[in-house]
Amino acid sequence: MMKMPGMYSCHDVQELVTCGTVEELGAWDRLRFRMHLMMCHHCARFVRQVRSLGDAVRRLLGAPPDPERVQRLEEAVMAHCDGPDR
Numbered sequence: 001m002m003k004m005p006g007m008y009s010c011h012d013v014q015e016l017v018t019c020g021t022v023e024e025l026g027a028w029d030r031l032r033f034r035m036h037l038m039m040c041h042h043c044a045r046f047v048r049q050v051r052s053l054g055d056a057v058r059r060l061l062g063a064p065p066d067p068e069r070v071q072r073l074e075e076a077v078m079a080h081c082d083g084p085d086r
């Protein structure tokens, strides 16, 4: 039997999640990843558990601020200070 092209196996999904490489996937791979999660409740639960664990760790360690986000925030604050009624 031919293997369905482009389908992720449970093993693929779990490897991507534990290696943290999901964020680096291209749009198409990300779609395949999501499709697997929609069809496979086991992997969907696994991803939720890993994500919540990751969030807890980040909260504990305190994630370093993303410089791009900080800059956007600064710009937003500056724009607000300049205001329309200057």
Ligand SMILES: [Zn+2]
Pocket (backbone or CB within 6 Å): 009, 010, 011, 013, 036, 040, 042, 043
């Ligand atoms: Zn699966």
